[in-house]
Amino acid sequence: MNRICAGVFHRHCRLSLVLLVLVCIMVTVGLVELVLRVRLGLGRPVLYDSSPVYGYRPLPGGTYRRFGGARLHFNNLGLRAEADWDGEPDGKILFLGDSVTYGGSYVGNDQLFSALATRHLPGYIAGNGGVNAWGVENIVGLVVETGFQPAEVYVTVVPEADFYRGLVRCQGLPFFNAPPRSGLEELWRFFCYRENNKRYREWTAFADDAHKRLVADKAAGQLAKMDRRLREKGHIHVLFITPQKAQALGREDRDALVAECLERHGLEAVYIADRLAGLGLPADQIEALYHDMVHLSLRGHELWGQIIGEELAGRLDGPHHPQTSEHTGGPILAN
Known part of the structure; x- marks a missing residue:
């Protein structure tokens, strides 16, 4: 043979x-x-919709295993929350922001600062509406223009850079509306995205100070409009400015232009960097709060959750009656 x-x-x-x-x-x-x-969770990325009004958001109802086995689940409203939300806003807290709030694909739902901030707020539940690469105008487009207001309390957590982004669209970003056929395809498309972007320069390279002021002031004005609309309807809205690592370490100052625009529009902001400074943490512990120069590590999410939770506890009138869970036959609500 x-x-x-x-x-x-x-x-x-x-x-x-x-x-x-x-x-x-x-x-x-x-x-x-x-x-x-x-090992990397590639091949089944988070899928997004697309809108000229708010840019894009995760599609509802998806569950994903991504980097390091982190579990990402999106409820019926496209929020990172374990259970669906009903139509009653009472007792719900909606977190809004960009990838810092979203948490990235290496952080599970229960590890997000949005989930941790509500642990000691009896009767309140949280949904995370943060979206990768969003700017302030994406947030306003969703909440004000489309009327997406499913909660009683709204918590906006953004870095200062978001005031310079304008309305960000999904096209041109390494995100998917339709799933790739394989992990190799997802990796290849990310490589193509990185290479394609080398032919572009940041818009700030062409802008003078007056134009930068125009962009930041427009975003601050839009956010102030959202704040007024929410308060007119009896909702609570709190704005947090999350610092870059260099700001948290005291090596960079806050953005004076953004602060000026917020003040001009009468919008109060809680600067998390100020709260960090009050804790007196050594540099190595501050370094450990960050996954990179902007995004948070798991430890960072824990501390941000503590800081935000304490601020919310001081602003909310009192505990609500705990929401009925699915195990008692009542409506299914987010954790």
Whole structure:
């Protein structure tokens, strides 16, 4: 039998080598795909909708396992919350913001500062409406223009850079409306995104100080309008400015232009950097709060949750009756 196989191989040497190479390539591709899916969570990214009004948001009802096995679940309203929300806003807290609030794909739902901030607020539940790469105008577009107001309390947590983003669209970002066919495709499209962006410069490279002021002031004015609309309807709205790592370490000052615009529009902001300074943490502990220069580590989410939770506790009138859970036959609400 071995002689027969050897004879066939020698008679079809080139074809056999081609087949062997193809098999090796297929096995290698399969192993790479397995690693990308199992170890990195690639191949099934969070899917987004698209809107000219608010840009884009995660589609509702999706559950994903991403980097490091972190579990991301989006409820019926597209919020990072474990259970669906009903139509009653009482006792609900909606967190709004960009990727800092969203938490990234390496943070599970129960590890987000939005979830941790409400642990000691009896009767209140939280939903995380943060979206990757959003700006202030995306938030306003969703809440004001589309009337997305499912909660009693609204907590906006943004870095100062969000006041310079304008309305961000999904197109041109490494996000998906339709799922990729594989982890390799997702990785390849991210590489193409990075390469494509090398032909662009930041808009600030073409803007003078007057134009930068115009952009920041417009965003602050829009946010102030949202604040007024919410308060007119009897809602509570609290704005937090989350610092970059350099600001938290005291190496950079707050953005004077953003602060000026907020003051001009009469919008109060809680600067988390001020609360951090009051804690007197050493530099190494502050470093440990960050995943990178802007986004938070798990420890950072814990501390932000504590700071925000304490601020909310001082602003809310009193405890609400605990919401009925699905186990008691009542409406299903977010944790």
